[in-house]
Amino acid sequence: MMAHKEPEEIKKGELDKYTLNLVSQTFKTLGDPTRIRILHLLFQKEYSVNTIAKVLDLQQSTVSHQLRLLKNLRLVKYRREGTTLYYSHDDEHVIDILKQAIDHASHH
Amino acid sequence: MMAHKEPEEIKKGELDKYTLNLVSQTFKTLGDPTRIRILHLLFQKEYSVNTIAKVLDLQQSTVSHQLRLLKNLRLVKYRREGTTLYYSHDDEHVIDILKQAIDHASHH
DNA sequence: TGTATATATTAGCATATGTTCATATAATAG
């Protein structure tokens, strides 16, 4: 339950900094409608940047910016084919958590 | 998987607005270190506002503000005893998701 | 080389967010 315990200052049962940062950053990244829509689109299969933009009615720049955030957190990866980059999800666990949340929220 | 489908404009497999808002708002709320620390503290049992502030080394005002956010999203509830309010978590599913994320993140 | 297409990047702006300080409210004891 608690790993990476450098002998720093860890209070009774408190989360260590590393875990706290990673968890909050991950949730913060999931806490935006645009990024959720992108990840939701990538549930089934990979999509190019332009296709994502068209399907979700977003600007190419917007999609690119958000994909960079998602890529920094290793939530998506990409594959190149010519000038086209095909993005797909890259963290089964986070995707699973997102699916749970969507499922929970959509049941009213 | 998709409920509350008012016959509005729902594209192929896209999330409806209600679900999208609820999910993103929930994740956004979980995306802050202070709120995670508070919720993590409430994993086991209820705590008063002042106790939370002392244990987590936060100002009373900060804790109160964040608890209000959490309460608005029904993530916590409280019980009054005199002038003291004892807060506890109020959404098993979200707590479970938070636990999963912490567990996943702490395993390095 | 030059052109076309796909994507990335930078800067700017408006809005959102989290904390602090000061103050207000609520409940209890005397």
Place this chain on the structure above:
DNA sequence: CTATTATATGAACATATGCTAATATATACA
């Protein structure tokens, strides 16, 4: 009532965030 304790609230501030417009980069191809 007054005083005390616990909590909530409002304003102000600094910082973070997300989008857009413009531009840059990269790959492919003639």
